[in-house]
Amino acid sequence: MYKSKISLKTEIRNYYYRNYRKASSSLSLAKKIHVWFYDFGLHCVFIYRFGQYARDVYKNNKLLGLLYMVVHKLLNYIVKLFYHVDIDSANIGLGLYIGHVGTIYIGHCNIGKNFCTTHNVTIGVGHAMTDENIPQIGDNVWIGTGSVITGAIKIGNRVTISAGSILSRDVPDGCLVGGNPARILLREYDNSRLIIETPND
Numbered sequence: 001m002y003k004s005k006i007s008l009k010t011e012i013r014n015y016y017y018r019n020y021r022k023a024s025s026s027l028s029l030a031k032k033i034h035v036w037f038y039d040f041g042l043h044c045v046f047i048y049r050f051g052q053y054a055r056d057v058y059k060n061n062k063l064l065g066l067l068y069m070v071v072h073k074l075l076n077y078i079v080k081l082f083y084h085v086d087i088d089s090a091n092i093g094l095g096l097y098i099g100h101v102g103t104i105y106i107g108h109c110n111i112g113k114n115f116c117t118t119h120n121v122t123i124g125v126g127h128a129m130t131d132e133n134i135p136q137i138g139d140n141v142w143i144g145t146g147s148v149i150t151g152a153i154k155i156g157n158r159v160t161i162s163a164g165s166i167l168s169r170d171v172p173d174g175c176l177v178g179g180n181p182a183r184i185l186l187r188e189y190d191n192s193r194l195i196i197e198t199p200n201d
Contacts, residue, residue: 004052010094011049015042018097018196041098044085047075048096051088090123093139095197100145112139112157114195120146138173142194160191 016024019035035042051072058065079085083101090106093113098104102119109123121143125134133152141155144163149155155171162178162185171177176189 004049004056007094008046008049008053011045011096012042014095014097015039015045040083040101044079044083044087044098044101044104045096047072047079048087048092051076097196107134109135109137111135111137112141114140114197115143116141116195117143118145121148123149125151140191140195142191158189158191158195160189160194 013024015035016022016027016032019039020027020031024032050068054065054068054072056065057068076088085098085101085104087104087106089108090111091109092106092111092115095114096111097114097116099116099118103121104117104119105122105124106117107124109125115137123135123137123143135149135151135153135155137149137155138157138159140158141161142159143149143161144165146163147161147165147167149161149167151168153168153170155161155167156173156175158174159171160176161167161171161182162176164180165178165182166180167177167182169181171184172187174188175184176186176191177183178185
């Protein structure tokens with residue numbers, strides 16, 4: 001099985017759990033359908049993962065992969081047009097969660113697992129974009145509404161970025177940051193109540 005297909009299934013389970021705090025195996029079909037209809041963040045994450053799956057398929061089967069990639073391009077265009085979410089250039093680990101859609105731009109960057117964000121968030125780079133000159137974001141990071149993260153910065157694990165923050169400098173593990181320009185407000189901050197890891201079914 002493709003690794004990206006496993007990722008796609010994991011993300012769906014993640015959204016089921018966040019909506020009902022129950023493993024997907026214990027949810028009724030009606031509740032699952034409700035999540036699919038009304039959780040717009042799931043739509044965005046599903047299409048992001050489907051794009052990864054399409055690229056994996058293309059490596060092994062050019063014809064089928066091309067068909068999948070065309071479908072993904074169309075779906076991704078719809079996400080940009082109606083939800084104003086553009087995350088396709090980013091490399092994001094498992095557990096991606098979008099709390100509220102709307103004006104989210106995540107450009108070329110590397111992000112770890114259990115990344116949570118919400119609307120009006122921008123993560124990007126300057127003009128000199130290289131693999132070394134992009135944001136590097138660790139695991140279990142939560143970013144609040146209206147935040148901007150830019151430049152070749154490194155954000156550690158378990159970092160919480162408060163709403164409205166403008167961040168352009170490195171942040172060590174376990175910090176709460178906020179402000180414009182953003183600064184460290186608290187060290188050893190526990191953001192586990194914000195980062196909800198999905199249990200295995």
